[in-house]
Amino acid sequence: xxxxxxxxTHLIKTRGQQVTLRCSSQSGHNTVSWxxxxxxxxxxxxxxxxxxxxxxxxxxxxxFSGLQFPNYSSELNVNALELDDSALYLCASSIExxxxxxxxxxxxxxxxx
Amino acid sequence: GENVEQHPSTLSxxxxxxxxxxxxxxxxxxxxFPWYKxxxxxxxxxxxxxxxxxxxKKDQRIAVTLNKTAKHFSLHxxxxxxxxxxxxxxxxxxxxxxxxxxxxxxxxLTINP
Numbered sequence: 319x320x321x322x323x324x325x326x327t328h329l330i331k332t333r334g335q336q337v338t339l340r341c342s343s344q345s346g347h348n349t350v351s352w353x354x355x356x357x358x359x360x361x362x363x364x365x366x367x368x369x370x371x372x373x374x375x376x377x378x379x380x381x382f383s384g385l386q387f388p389n390y391s392s393e394l395n396v397n398a399l400e401l402d403d404s405a406l407y408l409c410a411s412s413i414e415x416x417x418x419x420x421x422x423x424x425x426x427x428x429x430x431x
Numbered sequence: 432g433e434n435v436e437q438h439p440s441t442l443s444x445x446x447x448x449x450x451x452x453x454x455x456x457x458x459x460x461x462x463x464f465p466w467y468k469x470x471x472x473x474x475x476x477x478x479x480x481x482x483x484x485x486x487x488k489k490d491q492r493i494a495v496t497l498n499k500t501a502k503h504f505s506l507h508x509x510x511x512x513x514x515x516x517x518x519x520x521x522x523x524x525x526x527x528x529x530x531x532x533x534x535x536x537x538x539x540l541t542i543n544p
Contacts, residue, residue, distance in 0.1 A: 322474075351531065360437075360520050360534030361475065374531060408474065410532075418463040418482070418524065420532060422474040 321345055322411050322423035330429045331399050339394045339426045341409035349373070349412040350392040351420060352384060356405045367392055368415040396428075404430045433458040435523050437535025445543050450511055452538045454521035455503040461523040464497060464504045465532065470517045479506070511542045 321344035331337050343350050349368045353361035363376035367386035381397040390411075396403055406427050410420035434457040444450045456464075465480035481488045481495045481504065488495050492511075497504040508515055518539050522532040 349530075353532075358537075360522075360537050361532070363531035363533070366531065376531060412530065415530070418526070418530060419465070419477060419480065420530070421477060422467075424474045 322409060322421055324407075324409055324423040324426050326426060327424070328427045328429075330431065333399055333401060333430055335399050335430075336395065336397045337399060337428060339396075339407050339409075339428070340391065341394070341411075341423055342391045343409075343411035344413075344421055347411035347413050347421075348390050349415045350386055350390065351410045351412070352392070352394050353408045353410065353422075354378070354405045355408055355425070361408055364394070373415060399430045401430050404428060433461060433523055433525070433533040435521060435533050435535040437521050437538060439538060440536065441539045441541070443541045443543060444511055446511060446513060448511055450508045450515070450540055450542075452506045452519055452521070452540070453503060454505070454523075454535050455501075456523040456533075457502065458523070458525065459499075459502065460525045461533075462526060463524040463530075464495070465522050465524075466493075466495060466506050467520045467522065467534075468517045469520065469537075475520060508540075513542050513544055516540060516542045 323342045351366040352364040355361040365375040366373045386392045406425040410422045462483035467475035469475045494507045521535040
């Protein structure tokens with residue numbers, strides 16, 4: 319198992335609400351990426367954070383936002399939740415921005431009703 | 432942007448036989464190709480990866496081959512065991528800006544005893 323942790327494990331929200339998901343990267347890792355995995359599909363890149371700055375973004379609207387803290391932990395915030403936001407949200411950490419290997423956390427299962 | 436196609440979507444093999452999963456990618460600048468194994472309800476687990484300066488890499492019963500000219504790479508599992516049953520994802524990435532992983536659609540591998 320990797321040292322990447324995520325909270326909460328499961329979450330149920332209502333359409334229109336806002337949600338914050340949290341990720342603690344593996345010790346020594348300063349880069350965190352967030353992915354959305356819909357049921358039966360591969361993970362899709364949302365964005366990456368390196369040393370508290372957003373380092374790149376996938377094809378997701380601005381209501382998906384994030385933060386990285388000085389200890390390299392990270393948050394994913396989603397505003398104005400839609401039914402299609404229901405998915406497994408995964409974070410992955412890397413030892414350095416230029417490193418290739420990404421190690422995933424267990425994910426947060428978000429259900430929007 | 433990068434597009435990764437993965438085949439087959441499902442694969443069923445007898446225990447002890449070999450399994451092969453194939454992926455193609457579109458962006459010739461991609462230079463890192465990991466494979467992840469995801470068991471039901473668990474995190475994607477990095478099982479093997481290959482970089483574009485190498486044509487083949489092996490780790491015990493698993494191996495990955497890369498053909499840069501044809502832009503395809505494959506996962507080979509020999510002497511399959513029931514614990515190999517899972518969904519396998521290939522991905523591609525390039526070392527430009529955010530090292531986002533672009534995933535294939537996944538292959539559900541079932542090992543029949």
